Amino acid sequence: MHIPDGFISPATYLPATVIAIPLLMVAFKKTKEAINDESFAFLSSLTAFSFVVMMFNIPIPGGTSGHAIGAAILAILFGPWVAAFCLSLTLFIQAFVFGDGGLSVFAINSLAMGFVASFTAFYVHKLFKNRVNHRIVLFLAGWSGIVAASVVVAVALGIQPLLGVDAVGHPIYFPFDLSVTLPAVVGSHILFFGVVEGFATMLVLKFIEKITNQSVNKEVVV
Amino acid sequence: MQAKTYFILYIGALVAISTMKSYEPLLIVLALLALISGRSVFSIARRSFLLVALFSIFITLSYSVVLYMNNQSFWHYFLTVNLRSFDMVFLTLLFSRKVNIYEAVAFSKDLSFLLILSVSKIMTMQRAFADYTDALKSRTLKKPTRSQIYDYLGSAIAGFLDKNIRESKENFEAMKSRGFSV
Structure with missing residues (x-):
């Protein structure tokens, strides 16, 4: 879902940056408050974890596979602000250090995959956790987070033909409008990437619960 | 500057x-x-x-x-x-x-420090991930079932989370002993 540089107009990414920077500052402050004086070592560990999660290829029924982003895992375990900050930092490192993802569109990627995915997953989990089967809730949290993020990305891409055209009227940024991006981006996330994220969330959190229950004295992550 | x-x-x-x-x-x-x-x-x-x-x-x-x-x-x-x-x-x-x-990015001391720590951890994790997948391949004799793959993925990802958090505590102690106060 990473948008590379050059496909989003300044009229989109500059306002997105104006929104993202204060949100990131609030997230950083809340994260430091939430995780006490070990915060820097802890934050860097969670950031490295969200990077590692993206390296695992997760097969889904139907014979295909993809990677998760781990937004729901972090949001459910440590809260949505911590998750949003760590994912955003991961995206920043990917864009800046590894050249993957684009710095001009960092804010849009951060708002979508960091904030929207984490908050959606967190509140879906909170809303349904005592009402529906636990495995289904975990799956739903992961799935809904990534699908909500895909809506933001689809809208950011789909409005580009309205924001920049050349002398002959052709788009000069992302060429397809909302009638294409919404079904293509959101549809693929409903049917595929959301399922991968849902599976990853369910597998990891069930495993953590299992080992927590098996040995209460053992030092585990939660 | x-x-x-x-x-x-x-x-x-x-x-x-x-x-x-x-x-x-x-x-x-x-x-x-x-x-x-x-x-x-x-x-x-x-x-x-x-x-x-x-x-x-x-x-x-x-x-x-x-x-x-x-x-x-x-x-x-x-x-x-x-x-x-x-x-x-x-x-x-x-x-x-x-x-x-x-x-x-040193206009913010916190951001600069966090970036250095995170990138070094990411690099360590990348090496650990490569070692982990190599070790898994060398120990897999026959194709695992889907449920075995899911068990493996759940434990592997949770294992990395556990490893990261354990190491963060060690890093914190090491930083504290060297006089870092962030």
């Missing part, structure tokens, strides 16, 4: 390139970037191409086909969008090679 100035210039250049609407000035920008990059021009160009190709070629190629089917000129669009994307990625890679990124 110099790194911060370069960072501001880099951001300004990135925004300026993103506003360009035709391929001619983008070609000039590419030539300038190639000149600045010196001997590393080919390695940066190769990496930029790989990073741009997957998304950019797929999207712009499909739209160019649409234009071609409608008997409209597609070269301007194809060249402009791909060159702009290529220039921007090239610029970012050039910047990250020539300038110390950690110094560039």
Whole structure:
């Protein structure tokens, strides 16, 4: 879902940056408050974890596979602000250090995959956790987070033909409008990437619960 | 101080390139970037191409086909969008090679420190992940069932989370013993 540089107009990414920077500052402050004086070592560990999660290829029924982003895992375990900050930092490192993802569109990627995915997953989990089967809730949290993020990305891409055209009227940024991006981006996330994220969330959190229950004295992550 | 100035210039250049609407000035920008990059021009160009190709070629190629089917000129669009994307990625890679990124973002001591810690941890984790997958391959005699794969994925990802958090405690103690107070 990473948008590379050059496909989003300044009229989109500059306002997105104006929104993202204060949100990131609030997230950083809340994260430091939430995780006490070990915060820097802890934050860097969670950031490295969200990077590692993206390296695992997760097969889904139907014979295909993809990677998760781990937004729901972090949001459910440590809260949505911590998750949003760590994912955003991961995206920043990917864009800046590894050249993957684009710095001009960092804010849009951060708002979508960091904030929207984490908050959606967190509140879906909170809303349904005592009402529906636990495995289904975990799956739903992961799935809904990534699908909500895909809506933001689809809208950011789909409005580009309205924001920049050349002398002959052709788009000069992302060429397809909302009638294409919404079904293509959101549809693929409903049917595929959301399922991968849902599976990853369910597998990891069930495993953590299992080992927590098996040995209460053992030092585990939660 | 110099790194911060370069960072501001880099951001300004990135925004300026993103506003360009035709391929001619983008070609000039590419030539300038190639000149600045010196001997590393080919390695940066190769990496930029790989990073741009997957998304950019797929999207712009499909739209160019649409234009071609409608008997409209597609070269301007194809060249402009791909060159702009290529220039921007090239610029970012050039910047990250020539300038110390950690110094560039040192306007915030916290951010700079966090970035250094996170990148070093990511590199450690990348090595650990490679070792882990190699070890798993060498110990897998027959194709695992789907449920075994899911068990493995759940335990592996949770294991990495556990490892990260354990190490963060050790890192914190090590930092504290060396006088860091963040």
